[in-house]
Amino acid sequence: MKTYSPKFRPNRRSLLGGAATLAGMSFLPRGTMAAEERKLNFYNWDTYIGETTLDDFNAATGIEVKMDLFADNDELFAKLREGNPGYDLIVPTNDYVERMLVAGMLLPLDHDKIPNMSNLGANFRDASYDPGLKHSIPYMWGTIGVGYNAKRTGDITKSWKHLYDSDQFAGKISLLGDGPNVLGHAMKYLGNSLNSTNVADIKAAEELLIAQKRNIKVFADDNGQDLLVSGEVVIAQEWNGDILQVMAEDDDLSFYVPDEGGLIWQDCLCMPKGAPHPENAHAFINFILDADAGAAIADYIQYATPNEAARAKLGSEYNENPAIFPPDETVAKCEFQLYLGEEHVKNVNDAWTRVQAA
Amino acid sequence: MESFRKNQGVFWILAGPGSLWLLFFFLVPLGIVWILSFGEKAVIDGKVSITETEITWTLANYVRALADPVYLVIMWKSAWISALATTLCLIIAYPVAFVIAFASPRWRPWLLLAVILPFWINLLIRTYALIAVFRIRGYVNFTLEWTYDSLWLDRLFGPFEPLELLYNDFAVVAGLVYVFMPFMVLPLFASIERLDRSMLEASLDLGASQMATFLRVTVPLTMPGIISGVILVFIPCLGSFLTADLLGGTNATMIGNVIERQFKAANDWPFGAALSFLLMYVTFGALALRALLSRDAGMRT
Numbered sequence: 001m002k003t004y005s006p007k008f009r010p011n012r013r014s015l016l017g018g019a020a021t022l023a024g025m026s027f028l029p030r031g032t033m034a035a036e037e038r039k040l041n042f043y044n045w046d047t048y049i050g051e052t053t054l055d056d057f058n059a060a061t062g063i064e065v066k067m068d069l070f071a072d073n074d075e076l077f078a079k080l081r082e083g084n085p086g087y088d089l090i091v092p093t094n095d096y097v098e099r100m101l102v103a104g105m106l107l108p109l110d111h112d113k114i115p116n117m118s119n120l121g122a123n124f125r126d127a128s129y130d131p132g133l134k135h136s137i138p139y140m141w142g143t144i145g146v147g148y149n150a151k152r153t154g155d156i157t158k159s160w161k162h163l164y165d166s167d168q169f170a171g172k173i174s175l176l177g178d179g180p181n182v183l184g185h186a187m188k189y190l191g192n193s194l195n196s197t198n199v200a201d202i203k204a205a206e207e208l209l210i211a212q213k214r215n216i217k218v219f220a221d222d223n224g225q226d227l228l229v230s231g232e233v234v235i236a237q238e239w240n241g242d243i244l245q246v247m248a249e250d251d252d253l254s255f256y257v258p259d260e261g262g263l264i265w266q267d268c269l270c271m272p273k274g275a276p277h278p279e280n281a282h283a284f285i286n287f288i289l290d291a292d293a294g295a296a297i298a299d300y301i302q303y304a305t306p307n308e309a310a311r312a313k314l315g316s317e318y319n320e321n322p323a324i325f326p327p328d329e330t331v332a333k334c335e336f337q338l339y340l341g342e343e344h345v346k347n348v349n350d351a352w353t354r355v356q357a358a
Numbered sequence: 359m360e361s362f363r364k365n366q367g368v369f370w371i372l373a374g375p376g377s378l379w380l381l382f383f384f385l386v387p388l389g390i391v392w393i394l395s396f397g398e399k400a401v402i403d404g405k406v407s408i409t410e411t412e413i414t415w416t417l418a419n420y421v422r423a424l425a426d427p428v429y430l431v432i433m434w435k436s437a438w439i440s441a442l443a444t445t446l447c448l449i450i451a452y453p454v455a456f457v458i459a460f461a462s463p464r465w466r467p468w469l470l471l472a473v474i475l476p477f478w479i480n481l482l483i484r485t486y487a488l489i490a491v492f493r494i495r496g497y498v499n500f501t502l503e504w505t506y507d508s509l510w511l512d513r514l515f516g517p518f519e520p521l522e523l524l525y526n527d528f529a530v531v532a533g534l535v536y537v538f539m540p541f542m543v544l545p546l547f548a549s550i551e552r553l554d555r556s557m558l559e560a561s562l563d564l565g566a567s568q569m570a571t572f573l574r575v576t577v578p579l580t581m582p583g584i585i586s587g588v589i590l591v592f593i594p595c596l597g598s599f600l601t602a603d604l605l606g607g608t609n610a611t612m613i614g615n616v617i618e619r620q621f622k623a624a625n626d627w628p629f630g631a632a633l634s635f636l637l638m639y640v641t642f643g644a645l646a647l648r649a650l651l652s653r654d655a656g657m658r659t
Contacts, residue, residue, distance in 0.1 A: 074622035081409050081625075103408040171522070177603075179623065213608050218525040221603060231494050232524065342399055342406040342625070349624035350426075356611035357428045357435075 040280040042067045043076065043087040045267070048140075050297035057287050063280045071222070072178075080105060084274035088281040094266045097136045098129040098339035106135040107271040113282040116289035124306035127266070129336065136268035137285050140241075140303040143264050143326055143334060144181060145257040147228055147243035148235040156235075158256045160189040163216075163237055164208060170215040172234040177221040179352025180345075181263065182209065184337060185237065188260055195338045199347065206351040210358045219356070228253055241303045244323050255323040261333025266306070395419055395631035411628060419632035429616065429633065433640070436612040439527065440595035443534035447542040447591050448584065450535070455546035455583075459553070473543045481537060485604050488533055492523040492605075499523070529605040530612075534595050541594070542587040549583025585648070593641055613637055 038061075042054075046069045050056075054065040068087070070076045073096045079085065080100070092100060100106050111117060114137065117125075130136045146163060148156065153169065156162055163173055164186055175182050184194035186205035196202070217233055224236035225246040236243075243255040269288065271281050287293050294310030304324050305311060311319055318324065326334075393413055400410035423429045458469045476484060491497045499520040506518045523529060557579065561571040577584070599614030606612075613633065620630030 072622075074625075077625070078622055099408060105409070179619075216608050218607055342408065345624060346626060349619060349626075353432075353611075353616055353619070354428050356609060356615075357432050358609065 036277055036279045038063045038280070040065045040089065040277050040284055041087045042284070043070060043079075043090045044068070045070065045091060048091065048267075048301055048303075050293070050300045053288070053293060053297055056293060056296075057284060060287065061280075061283055063283065065284070080272055084272045086274075086276060087272055088275040088277045089284060090270050090272050091139055091267050092136075092270060093337075094127070094129045094268065095337040095339045097268050097270060100270070100272075101130060101135055102339065105273055107273055107275060107278065108134050109137065109271065109285070110282060113279075114286045114289065116286045119289050119291060119294070119307050119309035121306050121308040121311075124266075129338070130268070136270045137289070138266045138306040139269050139288065140298075140301070140305060141264065141266040142240045142303050142324075143257045143331075144176070144185065144237065144262050145240055145243075145255055145323075145326075146235060147225060147238045147246075147253060147255050149228055149231075149252050150254045151252040152234040158259045160185060160258045160260055160262075162235055164189050164212055167215045169233075169235050171217055173216045174218050174220045174224045174227050174233045174236040175216055176224065176237050177219040179355075180337070180348045182219065182237070183348055183351055183355075185262060188262060188335075189258075191260075194263060194335050195340060197340050197344045197347075202347055202351050206355055209355045213355070213358060240323055240326075241301070244302050244321075247323065257326040257330045257334070259330065259333075261330065261335065263337055264331060264334035265336065391631045392635060394628055395635050397628040397631075399626070399628070408625065419629045420636065422629065423633055423636055429613075432611055432616055433613045433637070436596055436614070437640075439531060439534070439612065440592050443531050443538065443595050444542075444588055444592045446531065446535045447539055448587065451539060451542035451546055451587065455543050455550050458543070458547050459550040470544075470547070473540050476537075477540065481600065484537065485533060485601060488529075488536065488605060489524060492529055492532070494520045494522070494524075496523070524605060525607040525610075527606070527610060529607075530602050530610050533601040533605045534598065537598075537601065538591045538595060541590040545586040545590065546580065546583045549580040549586075553579055585652075589645070596637065596641065 040063050042065050044067055049067070054067060058064055070079070073093050076090060076092055077096060077099070080087070080090070084105075097106070111133075117133075117137070120138065124138045124141075125133065127133060127136070127138070146158075146160070148162075152172075153162075162169060163175060183202065183205045186208050187196050187201050188194045190201070190204055190208065192198070192201045192204075218227070220227055220236065222242070224233070224238040225242040227233045228236050228243075229246050229250055238255075240255060240257070243253065247253045247255065269285050271278060275281055288297065289307055291307070291309035291313055294305055294307035295313035298305040298307070298310055299314055299318060302318070302324065394411065396415045396417070396419070397411045397413040398416055398418065400407040400412040402410065454473070458466060458473070461469055489496075493499075502521065503518040506512060512518060553576065557575055558571055561575045562568070566574070596612075597614050597617075599612060599618045602610045602612040602615055617630050617633045617637075620626045620633060624630075
């Protein structure tokens with residue numbers, strides 16, 4: 001394991017510049033700006049930050065980061081729905097960024113205070129879910145695909161078929177426990193968009209799953225990788241990063257993103273409305289976008305970083321790993337999950353309830 | 359009672375904190391959820407709001423829950439699984455409670471401690487521990503394989519095939535029994551301990567068999583404990599979702615899981631609230647029925 005010693009030098013000019021633009025900010029009463037305490041409340045996923053990132057940030061800026069963890073976007077959303085309990089920075093996935101934007105739960109970011117945004121790769125400087133990145137900065141991205149035990153499955157084609165439409169691995173299959181994702185990929189397998197709001201497409205996906213259910217062992221909440229390692233299943237639908245972590249322990253395990261395409265996601269750094277320390281949140285976002293700090297995080301958590309400067313610091317083992325960076329032609333077929341309104345959320349969740357009760 | 363009338367101040371000082379606690383942390387939240395169940399997502403500027411709920415006193419949420427058979431099917435299945443788990447708890451806990459009640463006073467506290475010891479560990483961790491016990495490469499299968507191989511059965515019938523113990527209804531029932539067992543043992547112990555043993559001796563002296571004594575003397579006398587135990591186990595079982603989530607297979611969904619999903623993924627709090635209250639009405643109904651039946655039984659004797 002390589003160790004990094006991020007050399008972060010707080011840039012005097014950017015600090016002064018920050019102080020100047022500060023006065024123009026409209027979302028905080030002026031009185032509180034002058035003396036923002038040196039604290040930051042960060043609400044993040046588990047094992048989703050570099051080993052020393054928080055300490056390094058503290059050493060560089062004197063800001064103490066308190067990090068709380070959430071298990072999934074639903075938990076994050078439910079916690080902030082009735083008002084921000086005091087978080088400055090959160091890490092929602094793209095469709096939840098969109099949902100929170102629609103609900104007016106996010107604060108705009110001041111790009112002048114994030115000069116390291118120039119380190120973002122060309123594909124990441126704009127986003128369909130947040131035009132102009134006005135409220136979000138991409139943190140990590142990845143895919144959902146298929147993890148499998150190659151020793152027990154043999155060579156298999158890169159398709160969703162093995163999970164959704166085949167009894168070859170009957171009783172040894174796990175799918176995710178998250179209804180919208182599972183149904184979305186069924187729609188993708190059937191040749192539709194995973195964002196289709198067409199009720200007939202959702203119904204077809206529901207029927208495919210009900211027919212396949214007898215071959216599926218479990219809808220695993222977030223432990224498909226553990227089921228693979230313990231031999232409970234031989235093929236599992238999972239987030240690429242989760243499979244990568246166990247691939248390091250078990251050489252028989254492998255991962256692909258199906259040729260039909262799948263879901264591509266971006267987790268983003270956002271400031272929720274009512275954030276008590278917006279200045280510090282900007283400083284932290286800028287720190288994460290720094291080349292060395294970003295490289296240390298990516299190397300430790302093994303997710304794909306949108307930070308080009310950070311990628312340049314890492315070796316081929318990371319940059320050329322197809323499970324982290326799938327081939328471009330596969331990525332081209334992948335889709336972001338979109339927030340498509342409350343009616344669609346209800347339709348998909350009702351279909352999922354019927355799948356589970358069938 | 360007379361003295362309480364005279365010293366109303368003392369009465370209110372003693373009853374006040376508990377009543378206030380119940381009011382603010384039980385009745386008020388429950389009332390809010392009840393009101394929520396008559397709401398719907400607010401429509402602001404022609405769009406369905408993500409965060410705002412409007413209380414319109416609509417019955418649509420209840421209609422939706424009752425009209426689609428899927429929710430009744432899941433509720434029925436939850437009731438069935440809970441009933442099975444409760445019955446198993448009772449069958450296993452009764453002898454355990456008996457042993458503890460009849461153990462020497464020196465041993466009794468230690469045995470009781472052993473029963474409540476699992477409470478010192480978080481439910482989530484205990485459930486994960488069950489996964490390690492039941493999975494294919496788990497302790498049950500290790501033990502079975504070791505026994506199988508030691509008996510040279512592998513030479514006769516081929517290698518050991520591990521049992522699939524996880525991710526099915528068996529695992530859910532086993533998990534519920536494991537988690538809720540202490541709630542059955544403790545009330546049973548309390549009523550068995552208070553049992554007047556001379557009654558048992560009288561029954562045996564008068565010629566009743568051990569079995570008849572148990573069924574016609576012991577069980578009726580400990581009935582209050584049995585009923586409390588059954589209620590204490592059945593009701594939390596009915597609302598549980600973690601066990602089914604972690605140990606259940608593809609159709610192990612219980613009504614608790616559906617309610618949880620309404621509050622999280624589906625972001626439909628009014629519907630989730632309506633489902634919770636339907637569950638509560640069913641529970642109250644069952645309790646009322648029991649009260650009615652026991653009153654009838656009381657009148658007959």
